[in-house]
Amino acid sequence: MYSRKHVLVTGGAGFLGSHLCERLLAAGDEVICVDNFFTGTKDNIAAFRDHPHFEVVRHDVTFPLYVEVDEIYNLACPASPVHYQFDPVQTTKTSVHGAINMLGLAKRVRAKIFQASTSEVYGDPEVHPQTEDYKGHVNTLGPRACYDEGKRCAETLFFDYYRQHALRIRVARIFNTYGPRMHPDDGRVVSNFIVQALKNEPITLYGDGGQTRAFCYVDDLIEGAMRLMAAPDEVTGPVNLGNPHELSIRELADTVIEITGSKSKIEHRPLPTDDPVQRCPDISLARKVLKWEPKVPLKEGLGRTVAYFDELLKGGA
Ligand code: NAD
Ligand code: UDP
Numbered sequence: 001m002y003s004r005k006h007v008l009v010t011g012g013a014g015f016l017g018s019h020l021c022e023r024l025l026a027a028g029d030e031v032i033c034v035d036n037f038f039t040g041t042k043d044n045i046a047a048f049r050d051h052p053h054f055e056v057v058r059h060d061v062t063f064p065l066y067v068e069v070d071e072i073y074n075l076a077c078p079a080s081p082v083h084y085q086f087d088p089v090q091t092t093k094t095s096v097h098g099a100i101n102m103l104g105l106a107k108r109v110r111a112k113i114f115q116a117s118t119s120e121v122y123g124d125p126e127v128h129p130q131t132e133d134y135k136g137h138v139n140t141l142g143p144r145a146c147y148d149e150g151k152r153c154a155e156t157l158f159f160d161y162y163r164q165h166a167l168r169i170r171v172a173r174i175f176n177t178y179g180p181r182m183h184p185d186d187g188r189v190v191s192n193f194i195v196q197a198l199k200n201e202p203i204t205l206y207g208d209g210g211q212t213r214a215f216c217y218v219d220d221l222i223e224g225a226m227r228l229m230a231a232p233d234e235v236t237g238p239v240n241l242g243n244p245h246e247l248s249i250r251e252l253a254d255t256v257i258e259i260t261g262s263k264s265k266i267e268h269r270p271l272p273t274d275d276p277v278q279r280c281p282d283i284s285l286a287r288k289v290l291k292w293e294p295k296v297p298l299k300e301g302l303g304r305t306v307a308y309f310d311e312l313l314k315g316g317a
Contacts, residue, residue, distance in 0.1 A: 007029045020073060038078060074099065114171075119279055130281055205253055219296060
């Protein structure tokens, strides 16, 4: 007889998924990691691959899956603009068909299911900071829409399964998160700037760098996600999870140069289409219902991330 929980993590070999698998194993759960390795890697899960309670399945969530589990964390989906725009049709399929397949599985085995939604559902927001009741400002036709609209549709599916089939759902709107195991070439700003700084190459600042973001360290984010899963069933979300410390991308570039002691100079590049001008979570709801807020300050989190990329570039990580 088992008493430990059986937990499925889709996208478990990715950046956030691998940290989540590791934390679930440490908490004593049985973990099944499902991934098609589009952006995830075996290196991300190497540290716990041989753990007796860990199992990896190569599978694309756009196809149905049958496993017996108690909880599902649905994280499968490329998250960086470069990766999700590489094959936009597959991105929408991953969000929408993936959600349908995982919700169908949850319904069949009566599992609780968590959706990794995103601040991108707010698009280029006219409300600042973003609260969960803000409906968003998304361009349905632009290059980011495959991701934004896919994630919006997935939220719709989650709430329809909740109302129609009384499924136990948890929807987190995750804001920019960073840390070790980010893909060095995925084009996201933190990994780009750190890798460029460590190589003393130009820091590619898009636009004038006045656009803002708020960056959450991965350990804080995973803690928030696990608290949401463990919360009472009436806490369905959507709940914003992110760090409300907002800064301009120019300030981020300066901070990375300072921390790495790099000789890199800033080089301006065109701002990508539909790049949101400002983004910052209002986390009042998470504070209230999850008793959660981020703990790791930006410079400390960046320091740990720099150490990871430094090792990686030396071929050690
Ligand atoms: P990531 O690209 O590192 O991880 C995504 C994982 O999903 C990868 O391992 C990839 O191989 C896998 N995957 C992609 N398509 C798949 C498919 N069809 N079938 C099975 N596996 C598939 O990205 P991440 O940063 O770890 O993001 C994880 C989740 O969190 C995503 O759903 C993303 O939208 C969400 N999210 C992340 C952030 C962030 O800042 N990191 C912000 C908001 C939302
Ligand atoms: N950005 C940048 N240089 C880079 C990569 C990104 O200036 O090399 C900017 C990008 O234009 C955006 C911000 O940094 O304004 C965050 O970009 P990212 O792709 O990390 O995430 P998202 O736009 O999805 O928040």
